[in-house]
Amino acid sequence: MLKKVELLAPAGNLEKAKIALIYGADAVYVGGKQFSLRARASNFTIENLKELVLFAKKLNKKVYVTTNIIPHDEDLTGLEEYLLNLEQIGVNAIITSSLHIISTAKRITKNLEVHLSTQMSSSNSQTLSFYQDLGVSRVVLAREVSLKEMKEISQKSNVELEVFIHGGMCVSYSGKCVLSNHLSLRDANRGGCAHSCRWNYHLYQGNRKLTKKHEFFNMGSKDLMALRFIPDLIDMNIASLKIEGRMKSSYYLATIVRCYRKAIDLYYEKGNLTEEEIEKLIIEINKAENRQTSFGFYKGKTTIEQQLFDTRNETPTKEYVGHIIDYNPETKIAVVEQRNYFEIGDTLEFFGPNLENTYLKLEKMRDKETGEELSVARHPLQLILIEVPFKVSKDDMIRLVLNKS
Amino acid sequence: MPLVIELNKISQINKYKKENLIETFIIGIEHLSLDSKLKLTIEEAKEAIELIHKNKKKVCINCNRVFHENEIQQAIEILNNININNIDYLMFSDFGIYQTFKNKVEMIYYAPTYLTNSKDVNEYQKIFKNVVISNQITVDELKNIIQNNKNNYIDTFGRNAIFYSKREILTNYFLYRNQKYNPKSDNYYLIEEYRNERYPILEDESGFHLYEYGFYYLLEELNELNINENKFIIHTNFLNKKESEEIINIYLSYLKEEKTLDKALELLFNLNLPIYKGAYDLKTVLLKSEVKTNA
Numbered sequence: 001m002l003k004k005v006e007l008l009a010p011a012g013n014l015e016k017a018k019i020a021l022i023y024g025a026d027a028v029y030v031g032g033k034q035f036s037l038r039a040r041a042s043n044f045t046i047e048n049l050k051e052l053v054l055f056a057k058k059l060n061k062k063v064y065v066t067t068n069i070i071p072h073d074e075d076l077t078g079l080e081e082y083l084l085n086l087e088q089i090g091v092n093a094i095i096t097s098s099l100h101i102i103s104t105a106k107r108i109t110k111n112l113e114v115h116l117s118t119q120m121s122s123s124n125s126q127t128l129s130f131y132q133d134l135g136v137s138r139v140v141l142a143r144e145v146s147l148k149e150m151k152e153i154s155q156k157s158n159v160e161l162e163v164f165i166h167g168g169m170c171v172s173y174s175g176k177c178v179l180s181n182h183l184s185l186r187d188a189n190r191g192g193c194a195h196s197c198r199w200n201y202h203l204y205q206g207n208r209k210l211t212k213k214h215e216f217f218n219m220g221s222k223d224l225m226a227l228r229f230i231p232d233l234i235d236m237n238i239a240s241l242k243i244e245g246r247m248k249s250s251y252y253l254a255t256i257v258r259c260y261r262k263a264i265d266l267y268y269e270k271g272n273l274t275e276e277e278i279e280k281l282i283i284e285i286n287k288a289e290n291r292q293t294s295f296g297f298y299k300g301k302t303t304i305e306q307q308l309f310d311t312r313n314e315t316p317t318k319e320y321v322g323h324i325i326d327y328n329p330e331t332k333i334a335v336v337e338q339r340n341y342f343e344i345g346d347t348l349e350f351f352g353p354n355l356e357n358t359y360l361k362l363e364k365m366r367d368k369e370t371g372e373e374l375s376v377a378r379h380p381l382q383l384i385l386i387e388v389p390f391k392v393s394k395d396d397m398i399r400l401v402l403n404k405s
Numbered sequence: 406m407p408l409v410i411e412l413n414k415i416s417q418i419n420k421y422k423k424e425n426l427i428e429t430f431i432i433g434i435e436h437l438s439l440d441s442k443l444k445l446t447i448e449e450a451k452e453a454i455e456l457i458h459k460n461k462k463k464v465c466i467n468c469n470r471v472f473h474e475n476e477i478q479q480a481i482e483i484l485n486n487i488n489i490n491n492i493d494y495l496m497f498s499d500f501g502i503y504q505t506f507k508n509k510v511e512m513i514y515y516a517p518t519y520l521t522n523s524k525d526v527n528e529y530q531k532i533f534k535n536v537v538i539s540n541q542i543t544v545d546e547l548k549n550i551i552q553n554n555k556n557n558y559i560d561t562f563g564r565n566a567i568f569y570s571k572r573e574i575l576t577n578y579f580l581y582r583n584q585k586y587n588p589k590s591d592n593y594y595l596i597e598e599y600r601n602e603r604y605p606i607l608e609d610e611s612g613f614h615l616y617e618y619g620f621y622y623l624l625e626e627l628n629e630l631n632i633n634e635n636k637f638i639i640h641t642n643f644l645n646k647k648e649s650e651e652i653i654n655i656y657l658s659y660l661k662e663e664k665t666l667d668k669a670l671e672l673l674f675n676l677n678l679p680i681y682k683g684a685y686d687l688k689t690v691l692l693k694s695e696v697k698t699n700a
Contacts, residue, residue, distance in 0.1 A: 073522045100524035126501030144571040149474045179568045192691035200598040
């Protein structure tokens with residue numbers, strides 16, 4: 001029997017990693033304090049990793065650690081000790097782009113799998129055979145690979161394939177871009193990328209300026225959303241479906257992971273996904289997604305539909321207002337940690353890994369500390385007591401239902 | 406014989422046939438090469454190879470693109486048609502090309518953003534034997550790598566791609582704006598909203614490429630880069646014939662000690678080209694707070 005596809009989620013810190021696993025990810029990938037891209041993520045100490053691995057193992061799930069910078073000499077200090085530590089605490093795999101890190105891991109560890117990062121932009125089956133010869137057990141394909149190409153590669157390769165299904169996309173081939181280095185001195189391939197591809201540019205032909213006033217030449221791309229292609233990816237035996245976003249919030253992760261989890265489970269259960277099911281899940285995804293999305297390279301060559309023009313479209317979502325800390329089924333009182341403003345009269349939407357979206361019109365709430373009745377929950381992280389007539393659990397989340405005029 | 410020259414014109418094969426310092430010519434091939442000013446058809450390549458060998462020089466084919474599953478087969482056919490047995494080196498960045506031709510021709514791994522430390526260079530040399538050290542490191546880092554590894558290729562002059570996208574960003578821009586686009590033009594530039602530097606664009610079947618605003622060079626550093634152990638590449642993309650030959654001549658005359666360093670530098674900077682150290686003088690950081698600004 002073929003192995004079930006893995007849903008792989010990112011996490012920038014311990015809380016996010018736990019949320020991703022609780023909400024249905026089969027594995028999480030995280031960065032340590034060394035060797036990892038995303039210098040601005042909180043990243044994990046060895047102690048954090050230990051705690052995460054224990055947590056994951058209890059759920060029979062996995063932890064991968066990124067060691068995916070393209071290192072300079074100064075970055076490689078302590079590599080062997082670090083890899084041995086990762087193996088010792090039970091991390092399942094490293095994700096790397098350095099041949100030296102690959103060969104070191106293969107030489108000194110026994111149980112640490114080596115996955116090849118998308119930073120190497122692998123886009124054909126012959127490349128995969130090169131890495132298989134080195135002992136790499138999984139390759140994260142370049143985001144530029146189409147669905148058709150994925151199928152061809154999967155048919156010709158013995159190494160496991162991992163593909164991106166959701167999140168931000170580099171516009172350049174990963175690992176081959178140093179635009180940020182040159183424009184901002186921030187090293188794109190060591191975790192400092194300034195996303196210079198999303199800045200505004202003027203286009204010239206010779207000395208003639210072609211961009212008009214208030215119009216710019218933009219290179220930014222829409223984020224990827226490949227929900228529709230889940231059945232195809234499962235059918236071609238892709239090993240792992242990867243969500244991008246180590247900088248994203250717990251709320252974002254919970255929403256996105258939950259939706260893809262549902263899509264995967266529905267497909268395994270029924271053998272198909274209806275258009276209605278897909279649309280419903282897309283609506284749900286869009287409650288947390290604050291950027292325009294598209295299918296990237298899944299259908300082949302990209303067009304203007306996959307690019308962003310004239311706009312910075314990142315509008316903060318205000319819908320996420322709280323999450324459940326505790327619930328007493330006898331008194332039906334939930335302890336809610338506030339994450340955004342909400343008030344009496346609002347309609348709240350509760351959701352969780354085991355809770356379908358359920359609605360409650362808020363009529364009463366009290367501050368947990370003072371017991372005082374509240375008309376608004378205005379303070380971040382304020383603990384609020386709310387009567388919830390249906391069962392909720394720790395880590396379930398709450399959205400504000402916005403009125404769309 | 407440390408110089409490897411990327412051909413800008415076929416006539417340069419004869420022009421430099423007596424220059425002992427030039428060991429190898431790099432030739433670009435249609436559908437295979439990024440960056441190369443000169444991109445030959447299969448028949449032109451065969452003729453060029455024959456002429457280069459007749460002049461007792463070596464040939465390196467530039468095959469440094471990323472190839473997707475349906476593209477690599479075309480690349481393999483082209484290289485087989487040229488007759489891979491008849492070339493001395495194949496310069497590649499895609500490991501699919503390596504896997505296919507590894508037992509048939511000597512390979513040079515060329516990936517300017519990747520070979521950034523001594524240990525990776527060492528590992529890649531064990532497999533490929535010939536590698537080009539990254540040109541996206543500082544000179545000090547380059548010197549350190551050379552101390553720890555021998556027989557390296559070093560990018561000595563050129564204009565590097567700093568961004569390589571499979572998307573047709575330029576074509577799409579004109580489509581979106583409903584403006585006329587000349588795909589044959591090589592005269593498109595970008596200038597960032599708050600900066601002044603001009604970044605050249607090239608867009609072709611392999612995608613959209615953005616280049617650094619100037620030509621990087623190493624000259625005064627050459628004496629510290631183990632001239633006799635390493636090979637030095639001069640790229641001639643974005644140069645016309647006259648410019649490329651002036652630059653090649655500057656390096657030749659300096660290495661043959663016909664011109665002093667000061668004279669060679671003077672000639673280089675008199676060329677009216679944007680010349681700078683590039684990333685060889687670019688100490689990068691990770692966080693915005695670490696970027697020093699000149700007040």
